[in-house]
Amino acid sequence: MKRKNAIKYFFNIFLVFGIVLFISFSGCSSREQNPVLLSDSTIVYPPKSPDDIQPTVLLSTKVGKKTGKPVNAGTSFYLSEKSNLYAVVELGKRNKQLNKDLMFHIDWIGPNGRSFYTKQINFTADNKSSRISSSVSLSPAKRKEGEYKVRVYLFRELIAEKLFRITDALQDTGKQSASREAKLFGKDEVESVREETTTKPASVNISAKIILCRKVSKKTGKPIGAGTIFTIKEKEKVIALVDIEYRKIKTNEQMIFYFDWIGRNGKSFYKKRIIYTTSNPFFTISNSISIAPEKRKPGNYKVRVYLDDQLIAEQKFELIANIK
Amino acid sequence: MNSTEKSGNTKQRFDFIDQFRGFVGILMLLGHSSYYFNSIWLYLDPADPLIPNCEQFILRYIGYICAPGFLMMNGAMVWWAYQKRILKGTPDWSTRWHLIQRGLFLVLVQVTWVNSSWGGFSEFKPAHLGIISTIGISMLLLTLIIKLKWQFRLGIALAILFIYPFILQIDYNSEIYWQQVLMQTFIDAGDFNKYPVLPWFALAILGSVMATGWLKGWKTDKQKIIYSLAIGVTSILIATLIRMERGFGNIFPFSDFGSYSFFLDQKYPPSLYHNLWFFGWVVVGVGVIILINKIFPKLLNVLSSVGRVPLFFYCIHIAILGIISKRIGLFYREGEVVETLIGFAIMLIVMLPLAKWFGSVKQRSKNFIIRLI
Numbered sequence: 001m002k003r004k005n006a007i008k009y010f011f012n013i014f015l016v017f018g019i020v021l022f023i024s025f026s027g028c029s030s031r032e033q034n035p036v037l038l039s040d041s042t043i044v045y046p047p048k049s050p051d052d053i054q055p056t057v058l059l060s061t062k063v064g065k066k067t068g069k070p071v072n073a074g075t076s077f078y079l080s081e082k083s084n085l086y087a088v089v090e091l092g093k094r095n096k097q098l099n100k101d102l103m104f105h106i107d108w109i110g111p112n113g114r115s116f117y118t119k120q121i122n123f124t125a126d127n128k129s130s131r132i133s134s135s136v137s138l139s140p141a142k143r144k145e146g147e148y149k150v151r152v153y154l155f156r157e158l159i160a161e162k163l164f165r166i167t168d169a170l171q172d173t174g175k176q177s178a179s180r181e182a183k184l185f186g187k188d189e190v191e192s193v194r195e196e197t198t199t200k201p202a203s204v205n206i207s208a209k210i211i212l213c214r215k216v217s218k219k220t221g222k223p224i225g226a227g228t229i230f231t232i233k234e235k236e237k238v239i240a241l242v243d244i245e246y247r248k249i250k251t252n253e254q255m256i257f258y259f260d261w262i263g264r265n266g267k268s269f270y271k272k273r274i275i276y277t278t279s280n281p282f283f284t285i286s287n288s289i290s291i292a293p294e295k296r297k298p299g300n301y302k303v304r305v306y307l308d309d310q311l312i313a314e315q316k317f318e319l320i321a322n323i324k
Numbered sequence: 325m326n327s328t329e330k331s332g333n334t335k336q337r338f339d340f341i342d343q344f345r346g347f348v349g350i351l352m353l354l355g356h357s358s359y360y361f362n363s364i365w366l367y368l369d370p371a372d373p374l375i376p377n378c379e380q381f382i383l384r385y386i387g388y389i390c391a392p393g394f395l396m397m398n399g400a401m402v403w404w405a406y407q408k409r410i411l412k413g414t415p416d417w418s419t420r421w422h423l424i425q426r427g428l429f430l431v432l433v434q435v436t437w438v439n440s441s442w443g444g445f446s447e448f449k450p451a452h453l454g455i456i457s458t459i460g461i462s463m464l465l466l467t468l469i470i471k472l473k474w475q476f477r478l479g480i481a482l483a484i485l486f487i488y489p490f491i492l493q494i495d496y497n498s499e500i501y502w503q504q505v506l507m508q509t510f511i512d513a514g515d516f517n518k519y520p521v522l523p524w525f526a527l528a529i530l531g532s533v534m535a536t537g538w539l540k541g542w543k544t545d546k547q548k549i550i551y552s553l554a555i556g557v558t559s560i561l562i563a564t565l566i567r568m569e570r571g572f573g574n575i576f577p578f579s580d581f582g583s584y585s586f587f588l589d590q591k592y593p594p595s596l597y598h599n600l601w602f603f604g605w606v607v608v609g610v611g612v613i614i615l616i617n618k619i620f621p622k623l624l625n626v627l628s629s630v631g632r633v634p635l636f637f638y639c640i641h642i643a644i645l646g647i648i649s650k651r652i653g654l655f656y657r658e659g660e661v662v663e664t665l666i667g668f669a670i671m672l673i674v675m676l677p678l679a680k681w682f683g684s685v686k687q688r689s690k691n692f693i694i695r696l697i
Contacts, residue, residue, distance in 0.1 A: 029377070029378045029381075029583075029584070030579065030580070030583055033377065033378065101577055103576075103577050103585070105372075105374050107367065107374055109366075109367055112366070113363055113366040113367065113657075114366045114367055115366070115367035115369070118369065118372070118374070120372070122577070151374070151376075153374045153375075154579070155577070155578060155579040155583060155584065155585035156373060156374050156375050156584050156585045156588055157375060157583070157584050157585070158374070158375065158376045158377065
């Protein structure tokens with residue numbers, strides 16, 4: 001009888017515990033476990049509540065002084081003595097979170113997986129800002145080449161992250177690690193997302209950096225929607241802007257560049273020759289492809305840029321299906 | 325009560341304390357397995373934790389109960405050891421000296437063995453304190469008030485807990501060594517000591533207060549269970565109210581009830597919410613262990629073998645992990661949750677027989693040092 005009562009008691013207590021634990025832990029995460037890739041290559045953990053903060057992360061070496069917005073956003077950057085890298089986080093749905101204290105962290109993680117800088121940003125209830133930012137130096141004394149990531153946390157919970165690469169100025173791509181994405185999206189998918197690339201070092205006199213974007217501003221000529229992941233849509237394009245630095249340029253030298261777009265099967269599907277004449281050691285060339293559904297399929301692509309026969313830059317990118 | 329009953333009760337009283345200590349010890353092993361095998365520790369700052377997902381949150385948060393659990397169980401056993409010796413007729417000062425020796429021994433163990441074992445004994449690092457020395461210093465301080473009635477001890481503990489948030493605001497320069505040592509030994513957390521004595525001493529006192537009920541005042545298991553659950557749940561509710569008020573007793577802000585940030589208030593040093601919350605869970609945990617023992621008497625025996633030698637268990641498992649993982653470099657911070665659990669399971673297989681063996685050695689031994697461990 002005693003044992004029967006004890007068992008009844010035991011189950012009652014555990015029922016209470018169960019309820020307490022359920023209440024406590026069922027809501028422990030306010031974000032979905034499965035991340036979503038935005039077209040600008042921000043990895044976002046979507047909020048369970050539609051009114052919660054929806055971030056996008058843009059990386060850039062310049063931020064508009066007046067607007068605070070990043071200029072020439074991208075995911076690949078050069079080591080540079082005097083440059084800083086800015087992470088600007090636009091806080092979507094901020095207007096639904098007004099009159100609340102908010103606590104953000106922006107955490108920078110190096111190629112070794114270690115955090116090298118964390119910035120905490122607290123908003124008081126009267127703060128109406130919809131943007132947070134943090135910056136780190138790109139000085140070779142402080143950074144090495146490799147795969148980095150920047151993570152954004154809201155109340156200690158991961159809400160977004162972005163992978164980026166820092167390379168030496170003379171190279172535009174380097175070895176790419178897939179391990180982080182593997183953990184996020186599963187090995188198979190990642191193997192198709194990124195594979196190791198080798199880059200032929202360009203001539204010591206020339207350096208080239210490819211920025212891929214969706215559009216180019218007609219007013220400023222700056223890229224819009226820069227990244228390495230693009231969504232296949234009608235009328236959408238991937239534009240390759242190539243910033244070139246050719247220190248030993250001769251006056252009015254005519255240069256012949258080739259853009260070579262390579263499909264997911266590894267074969268070239270579009271080549272474009274560009275003849276460029278300039279005396280300026282810093283200049284930009286561009287080329288684009290359509291990514292309409294009837295022309296492209298989801299997968300991994302790359303664009304290569306040649307000066308004459310010499311490969312001077314290469315950039316991988318991914319096309320993903322448009323999920324409505 | 326005849327002598328047999330008395331003997332039986334005495335054994336049972338030790339059993340549930342041992343079992344809870346064993347439970348906490350095993351959770352601690354899980355937390356330390358994570359520290360060595362889990363790559364989250366490449367970027368996790370324990371003083372300002374950022375959580376990538378729910379699994380990592382649970383893994384990290386489980387370990388939060390360990391320090392309060394050990395401090396409270398230590399306070400309970402200090403009270404019990406004092407009572408037992410006084411009842412046997414040992415003079416008051418002699419009894420206190422026995423406890424002081426044990427406290428000093430813990431400080432010594434911290435600065436000699438424990439500090440160096442974290443890095444696999446690659447270097448001798450006596451120049452900082454930690455959880456074991458904090459338990460030791462708390463023992464020393466507890467001997468000063470152990471004779472007081474439980475109401476006075478409770479008053480002292482609550483006074484410390486409620487005044488502590490104000491004391492924490494004392495400004496000091498951590499660059500000046502004596503200020504760092506003084507403040508971080510007793511009040512603030514930092515490089516010298518993550519576990520300042522004052523708030524954790526309050527939990528040790530509360531453990532001694534609870535021992536008055538667990539080991540003496542509450543005669544039946546039913547009483548122990550009901551009072552434990554009532555006190556524990558009350559404390560958890562008070563902690564929740566303090567948290568929801570978002571003012572006094574809180575240090576880190578949080579978003580909503582039940583979110584990561586709700587649970588993760590500051591641990592180094594602990595907020596008032598943190599201390600009341602975990603005091604509640606420790607008391608509830610002890611009540612549940614008594615309850616489980618009542619229904620399944622042998623189910624938790626495995627925990628007793630760990631709980632009888634908690635210091636040995638602590639010192640040895642960190643040393644093994646430190647040498648194998650950090651010093652030799654075997655899977656050091658290479659895995660995530662699954663790898664942590666595998667490492668934990670392997671460590672359990674190693675540590676449980678060791679703990680059982682040392683328990684029997686300790687029981688037979690008359691050696692002063694071995695009996696202290």
